[in-house]
Amino acid sequence: MDQSKVTVRYAKAFFSLAKEKNMLEEIKADASLVEQLTKESADFVLLLESPVIKTSQKITLLKSIFEGKVNELTINFLTLVAENKRETYIGDMCRHLLTLYRQDQGVKSAVITTAVPLQEDLITHINKKLESEFNTRVELSQRVDSDLIGGFVLRIDDRQIDASLASQLRKVKETLLQTEINK
Numbered sequence: 001m002d003q004s005k006v007t008v009r010y011a012k013a014f015f016s017l018a019k020e021k022n023m024l025e026e027i028k029a030d031a032s033l034v035e036q037l038t039k040e041s042a043d044f045v046l047l048l049e050s051p052v053i054k055t056s057q058k059i060t061l062l063k064s065i066f067e068g069k070v071n072e073l074t075i076n077f078l079t080l081v082a083e084n085k086r087e088t089y090i091g092d093m094c095r096h097l098l099t100l101y102r103q104d105q106g107v108k109s110a111v112i113t114t115a116v117p118l119q120e121d122l123i124t125h126i127n128k129k130l131e132s133e134f135n136t137r138v139e140l141s142q143r144v145d146s147d148l149i150g151g152f153v154l155r156i157d158d159r160q161i162d163a164s165l166a167s168q169l170r171k172v173k174e175t176l177l178q179t180e181i182n183k
């Protein structure tokens with residue numbers, strides 16, 4: 001079975017169960033924690049992907065890592081995934097579950113990329129502007145990319161606003177090259 005089908009099926013099933021049990025907020029927080037761990041910890045990813053570590057050991061380690069930090073339902077979900085030998089997809093399952101949560105709650109996800117970190121009050125101001133523009137709740141996250149030189153790139157849904165200095169310089173360069181060619 002293809003990876004995307006696996007992640008979608010497990011995420012949908014877990015999301016449906018959480019919704020049925022009225023535990024969406026708790027499960028969202030748990031999924032965020034697990035997904036963050038898969039992004040930040042190479043050791044955790046190695047644990048999940050290792051063919052040498054037995055499934056029973058992986059389950060024991062998953063329980064010891066998350067016990068007291070996540071809901072019992074989440075631990076049961078992680079155990080089920082490991083028992084079915086799908087643990088390498090845990091990060092993607094959590095990512096998809098968070099997407100399902102945002103869709104269910106009518107929340108848009110936005111990412112602002114800048115050359116330097118923005119102050120918290122500016123991020124809050126931008127978030128409020130986006131919420132009033134789109135008339136819905138917006139989860140704004142920030143990325144830093146020094147290659148932008150200055151300005152920002154804002155991505156929300158399938159729209160992108162590129163007001164970066166790097167982009168402006170690239171356009172000027174293209175215009176100058178076109179002028180050279182036309183002479």
